[in-house]
Amino acid sequence: MTFTTRLTELLGIEHPILLAPMGSASGGALAAAVTSAGGFGFVGSGYASSETVHREMLAAGNVRIGVGFINWALQDRPEALDAALEHDPAAVMLSFGDPTPFASRVKQAGSLLFCQVQTLDMAKQAADAGADVIIAQGRDAGGHSGHVRGTFGLVPSVVDAVAPIPVVAAGAVADGRGLAAALVLGAEGVLMGTRFAASKESQWSEVLKQGAVAAASDDTEQTRVFDIVRGAAWPTHFPGRAVRNAFSARWNGREEDLANQRDAENARYDATEAGDLSTGVLWAGEGVDLVKDIPSARDIVLRTVAEARKALGASWPG
Amino acid sequence: MTFTTRLTELLGIEHPILLAPMGSASGGALAAAVTSAGGFGFVGSGYASSETVHREMLAAGNVRIGVGFINWALQDRPEALDAALEHDPAAVMLSFGDPTPFASRVKQAGSLLFCQVQTLDMAKQAADAGADVIIAQGRDAGGHSGHVRGTFGLVPSVVDAVAPIPVVAAGAVADGRGLAAALVLGAEGVLMGTRFAASKESQWSEVLKQGAVAAASDDTEQTRVFDIVRGAAWPTHFPGRAVRNAFSARWNGREEDLANQRDAENARYDATEAGDLSTGVLWAGEGVDLVKDIPSARDIVLRTVAEARKALGASWPG
Numbered sequence: 001m002t003f004t005t006r007l008t009e010l011l012g013i014e015h016p017i018l019l020a021p022m023g024s025a026s027g028g029a030l031a032a033a034v035t036s037a038g039g040f041g042f043v044g045s046g047y048a049s050s051e052t053v054h055r056e057m058l059a060a061g062n063v064r065i066g067v068g069f070i071n072w073a074l075q076d077r078p079e080a081l082d083a084a085l086e087h088d089p090a091a092v093m094l095s096f097g098d099p100t101p102f103a104s105r106v107k108q109a110g111s112l113l114f115c116q117v118q119t120l121d122m123a124k125q126a127a128d129a130g131a132d133v134i135i136a137q138g139r140d141a142g143g144h145s146g147h148v149r150g151t152f153g154l155v156p157s158v159v160d161a162v163a164p165i166p167v168v169a170a171g172a173v174a175d176g177r178g179l180a181a182a183l184v185l186g187a188e189g190v191l192m193g194t195r196f197a198a199s200k201e202s203q204w205s206e207v208l209k210q211g212a213v214a215a216a217s218d219d220t221e222q223t224r225v226f227d228i229v230r231g232a233a234w235p236t237h238f239p240g241r242a243v244r245n246a247f248s249a250r251w252n253g254r255e256e257d258l259a260n261q262r263d264a265e266n267a268r269y270d271a272t273e274a275g276d277l278s279t280g281v282l283w284a285g286e287g288v289d290l291v292k293d294i295p296s297a298r299d300i301v302l303r304t305v306a307e308a309r310k311a312l313g314a315s316w317p318g
Numbered sequence: 319m320t321f322t323t324r325l326t327e328l329l330g331i332e333h334p335i336l337l338a339p340m341g342s343a344s345g346g347a348l349a350a351a352v353t354s355a356g357g358f359g360f361v362g363s364g365y366a367s368s369e370t371v372h373r374e375m376l377a378a379g380n381v382r383i384g385v386g387f388i389n390w391a392l393q394d395r396p397e398a399l400d401a402a403l404e405h406d407p408a409a410v411m412l413s414f415g416d417p418t419p420f421a422s423r424v425k426q427a428g429s430l431l432f433c434q435v436q437t438l439d440m441a442k443q444a445a446d447a448g449a450d451v452i453i454a455q456g457r458d459a460g461g462h463s464g465h466v467r468g469t470f471g472l473v474p475s476v477v478d479a480v481a482p483i484p485v486v487a488a489g490a491v492a493d494g495r496g497l498a499a500a501l502v503l504g505a506e507g508v509l510m511g512t513r514f515a516a517s518k519e520s521q522w523s524e525v526l527k528q529g530a531v532a533a534a535s536d537d538t539e540q541t542r543v544f545d546i547v548r549g550a551a552w553p554t555h556f557p558g559r560a561v562r563n564a565f566s567a568r569w570n571g572r573e574e575d576l577a578n579q580r581d582a583e584n585a586r587y588d589a590t591e592a593g594d595l596s597t598g599v600l601w602a603g604e605g606v607d608l609v610k611d612i613p614s615a616r617d618i619v620l621r622t623v624a625e626a627r628k629a630l631g632a633s634w635p636g
Contacts, residue, residue: 119536120607140468150458152469152499153490153535153604160607172471181470181499184629217471218437286471289438289478311502313631 001309002038003179006166007133007188010112011090014038015305016189017179018135018168019196019297021045021068021093022143022283028059030201033297035063038305041297042066042093042114047073047232048080057087064090066114070144071097072235078102085109093135096144096238103129116170116191118146118238123158127165134162135191138171139222142194142285144240145171147222152185159186172217174287176307183312192300194285200296207275209294211282215243217289225251226281228258229269241285246278319627320356321497324484325451325506328430329408332356333623334507335497336453336486337514337615339363339386339411340461340601346377348519351615353381356623359615360384360411360432365391365550368401375405382408384432388462389415390553396420403427411453414462414556421447434488434509436464436556441476445483452480453509456489457540460512460603462558463489465540470503477504490535492605494625501630510618512603518614525593527612529600533561535607543569544599546576547587559603564596 002008005016017039019026023046031041043056045067053067067084071094074081081102084092092106095116106113107130115126116135126134136158138151149157151171159167169182170191182190197204198212222239225248226232234240242248247269251258258265272279284291295303320326323334337344337352339360349359361374363385371385385402389412392399399420402410410424413434424431425448433444434453444452454476456469467475469489477485487500488509500508515522516530540557543566544550552558560566565587569576576583590597613621 120534121536138468138470140471148536148539150456150468150470150490150604152456152496153458153492153607156493156495157535157604157607172468174471175474177474177503178470180502184498184502185495186629216438217475218439218466221466286468286475289471289475311504 005188011040013040015301017301018191020191020193022193022197025197025202025204027203028056031065032060032063033201035065037298037301039301042068045069045080048077050080050083053080053083066091068093099126100129119148120157120161123162127162133166135168135170140172140286141170142241143283144238147239155185155187172286174290176304177311179304179308180311194288195300198291198294199300211277212284212288212291215284215288217286219244220284223248223252224255229265243282243284323506329358331358333619335619336509338509338511340511340515343515343520343522345521346374349383350378350381351519353383355616355619357619360386363387363398366395366398368398371398371401384409386411417444418447437466438475438479441480445480451484453486453488458490458604459488460559461601462556465557473503473505490604492608494622495629497622497626498629512606513618516609516612517618529595530602530606530609533602533606535604537562538602541566541570542573547583561600561602
């Protein structure tokens with residue numbers, strides 16, 4: 001049972017399911033597990049860390065995977081892209097900023113260029129930059145995304161605007177109903193983050209994984225406070241969706257105050273046990289309501305396909 | 319060609335497409351046109367105005383329609399519900415606040431109770447109140463909605479939580495791909511606003527309709543400034559999605575200032591020509607990218623069904 005789409009054909013994979021390149025979750029082990037299950041895994045490069053790239057590309061062994069970058073971070077450390085290309089990744093994903101400065105190097109190296117966008121304007125920019133695949137990410141997503149567009153409306157808008165470039169849906173996709181909805185909206189597949197972050201092979205701690213299982217989507221929100229306290233220089237138009245906790249409740253709306261006393265707060269933040277979710281960040285998208293267990297990546301891929309097939313009926317092509 | 323769902327069976331209609339009860343757009347003529355095309359129309363009651371209710375219910379003639387209320391406004395003017403029930407509406411929609419105080423009157427009068435909700439918690443409240451149908455409205459919607467949940471993630475969450483109560487998807491649904499996606503996410507139909515606001519039978523001015531055709535979803539945003547200047551007492555957790563213009567650009571982030579000088583600004587706001595979209599509000603959801611013409615309500619219903627059938631393939635049940 002599978003879905004054949006232009007994405008599966010382009011990547012030479014069985015199922016149109018991609019792993020989001022999440023820092024501190026999508027290491028080589030998880031990326032390899034998603035690919036081995038018939039999907040396709042992207043390792044996260046952190047903030048364009050060559051060391052992370054080398055380590056996690058090697059950790060994937062001989063399994064065909066990709067790597068994802070944060071464009072504004074890559075601008076400061078462009079050598080991380082060279083590090084990635086040494087490993088001949090099947091695909092490179094560029095997100096959060098203009099992909100144009102890096103696009104030609106990716107394509108010249110023979111990797112497929114995936115650009116993740118958060119608005120229709122960014123989609124057009126990615127098309128102009130030569131993207132082979134465009135990922136339309138709604139603000140429903142966990143972790144960082146835009147704040148302007150939601151998944152439901154963004155996907156068909158981007159599909160119409162960039163045709164015939166294949167589009168992948170991201171943001172609140174956490175089960176087969178989400179995959180099925182993405183396909184009928186015109187996408188060629190999905191990118192899943194939160195669902196895979198709470199998998200056996202994820203780099204997340206057990207506390208974070210159990211936190212995702214317990215979390216309610218109503219309790220997630222886009223915020224900048226975790227970036228401010230960690231000193232992560234995210235542009236203000238890319239907030240991060242996390243589960244509301246005591247720390248975010250204290251600082252939301254007081255971002256300037258937090259920035260002004262960052263050193264003290266950062267020390268306090270780092271000193272809390274990593275397992276203290278009343279302070280530490282639990283990134284989660286609005287699909288987290290649907291995350292009720294911590295299965296293997298393979299189980300997630302196969303279950304998602306089976307659910308989508310059930311949601312769509314047997315006659316869906318592929 | 320149609321889709322038979324638990325919604326169409328409950329309402330005795332042909333197509334699972336509902337007209338949102340939009341103030342200043344969904345009058346009796348539009349509601350009747352949607353029902354006559356095989357969907358189901360809700361007239362807007364404004365801010366619980368008995369006069370509007372009587373006038374628009376009568377304007378629908380003998381066509382079977384419903385009426386929608388804003389719960390916090392109905393609290394102040396409960397007589398508007400009595401006015402509505404005099405017309406034996408097939409359904410009453412309650413939205414934006416706790417439906418419990420009004421639920422039993424609706425059901426005792428023999429009307430179906432539709433509750434529109436914006437979070438999973440509100441969905442559970444509506445189920446407890448005895449809702450016959452629950453409309454899950456994402457913040458992707460035009461006009462007023464919540465700011466916590468997006469359509470893509472909210473729909474399956476609500477479907478799971480309130481089963482077997484039928485769920486309808488709202489927010490950025492503007493074509494047949496959206497209807498198809500709603501169905502595979504587990505909804506029994508859709509509620510469309512912006513798409514019908516830009517129809518021939520809508521009460522909107524030609525300037526507003528053409529404005530919607532010209533608008534880009536990237537340029538919509540949730541804001542409170544139009545409510546503040548008009549003196550509409552919306553709770554802060556129900557902002558309104560509108561197309562950004564000079565007025566909203568001037569006041570966003572300065573809501574308190576605007577409230578403090580409301581009298582002067584209100585006079586200025588009212589004095590601008592209704593056709594001046596640099597000041598006046600153009601409510602629009604994130605589906606507005608897909609609004610490219612001003613057809614009849616019948617054309618919208620039939621086109622949406624045909625597109626959904628194409629998106630889903632012929633074997634979809636119904």
